[in-house]
Amino acid sequence: MISQFYQKSKGKVMMAVVAFLCLTSYSCKETQDSIVSGDTVVKVNLLGVATPASSNGAKTKAGAASHQQDVQVSSVPFAKGSTLTATLTTDAPANQANGLRAGTSRAAAAASTGTFNLANGVKYAVLVYDSNGDFVSTKEFNAEETNTEIALNAGTYTFIAYSTNETSVPSVEGVGSLSTASLKDISADLMYFKGELEVKPGVTNTLNVTLKHQYSQITTKIFVAEGTIGTIGQIVAPTITPSHASASLTFADNKIVYNGEANQNVAVAFPGFTPGSLVATSTPTLLIHDELLKGATLTFGTLEIGGVVNNNFSFDKLNIVPGQRYNLNLEYKVCTGEVVTSGMNWNFPIYGNPGDGAVIRNFIVNDVFQVGPFNAANGSIISSEITAPAADYGFVFNIYSLDNSFNMNVNGVNIANQELQFEVFEAGLGTAQTIGFTDGTRHGAGGIPQVWAKGMEGNYTTQTNPLIQVNIDQAGYVTVFGRKSADGELLPMKMLDNKPFNNVNWKGGAESNSVKITQRVDNATGIQGFGKGLKKGACKN
Incomplete structure (x- = not known):
């Protein structure tokens, strides 16, 4: 009896043990399966791109290096009486977060200020290595992408992120191990991040990524100073030197190895520049160098401003920090005194119906002075002559209101072969439009007001x-600018037949200039403006 009871009890105990072991085994298996399947997720949070908070060697009054706003200024004579002043400043956002880090949302909040954004469509890659340095996973994302999750097991990982500011990313060599992984011979805009993160199950794991520029960038802007007459005529073969051709980066130690000698002349590109502009801005120029560069040189094969041509013109001793972004502004200015003309100020109303003409009083119509009131038919030419004083550096005619066309004869030469007609008329009510903006837009079309529209006028008083604005430089080169809106900037214009404006014989020294303003009558007709020029004067600085 006892034996039977023992046997039954033994059987029940064995069944309980087996059941316990099965449950334990299933639980273990479920946990293992869960880990292997990568149910733990890391969300990549791209905060932006940072530049180093390093000084270029400039000193503060206390003698310490300035880490906030390094400014380098240098002025070089461009011609007799004119200078080109270079100002080099760092292009770092305010409150830029120092360093690169991965971690919690608090770190994200700290790092979210003071970074540049990657443009939409730019790709970056994220690689994952485990605690042994073995490769685990990689993913590529677009900068604007929000679905940036990576499935991983729980554990501690090293994360590498990189981009070259392009729509694709270069491949990694030796990717299988952190000790061998590297980016080879990169000549594009390399940005890099490395950080560790402990990935925990059951929580949101966020990897905050702040990429850091590894190469320097310089954006060059050439512009004519306010109050200086002249435009930019030529920008030929600009380069910045020195630079390496490329570099390689190893993930294990974050070391950059620069390839070849630092003897490269890097071309500076000014896309969209047209002769006769007041401003020319380059795309960022990439410099690849391994330490503070105390001698970068910007050289122009030819640079023409204000009718003055300089060959092999250069700025040197520019101090450049690796990985930093810079703005290099070149301001052209002449040492002058101002001379002015009498004003242009008349406005004649329409008579009859649109297409008939304008009522003229005390003015020259078709070369005959009419006391008026005189009904001048559409197509009549009204004119006024003024004397522009001698101006060594050219002349600017600022027109504050216009209805609706004009031409200008300077010392016997018209600035254009036909009337500069800004208005768009209905069929049969006026002459065809002849001038527009160099980007293909025009007044009276595409949302741009007519030139005479209310609110478009400037302040004549x-x-x-x-x-x-009609700009005549010292060489007689003519350019015309106009506004598209009430508070817009002056933008370059061109004749719609694509013929250039005529060069005129502008006089400096002691000689004055004869200027004749003409307008073709097309209904209401008028103009308000002043002319001013610059003569040689003493430089204040």
């Missing part, structure tokens, strides 16, 4: 905010 205070001589501010010109609507149209």
